[in-house]
Amino acid sequence: MSEYWNDVIGGFKSLLVGTNITTREFFKPVVTEQYPYSVPVIPPNFRGHIELIKNEETGAPNCIVCGMCQRACPSGCISLKGEKPEGAKKKVLTNYILDFTTCSLCGSCVESCNFNAIKFSRDYNQASTRKEDYIFDLLKRLEEQG
Ligand code: SF4
């Protein structure tokens, strides 16, 4: 058979295969998310940046300023400060900064905290071209949550 007819048959086969795939995909359920117009379902084990946990009774952060999370972080993302108010027995958290630009979401900080004071947020919507927008003041964020 001439090369011409080989090309015609090969092209026709290719057309049939392509049409078959297109038809099959056309009848499958639509999986495309219309983000940002529809909010995606966030899986329960999703890891957003860490955030502080508030004590439901006192309204204050559960953090006792032990510094374990800071020491456990392999990327040095966490810096925190606390002070002991006059007459108080325990330190109070005064500053908790997360540098999310270098956080690998490894979870060491959350695992190292024995006081249920930090957790992964469900904040999936982080987008900015400015590095400063990824330096989070977690204490301020907690206060803003009310
Ligand atoms: S390990 Fe927990 S309690 Fe200790 S400083 Fe970190 S967040 Fe606070």
Ligand code: SF4
């Ligand atoms: S998740 Fe890992 S890298 Fe991120 S702040 Fe915690 S310990 Fe550091």
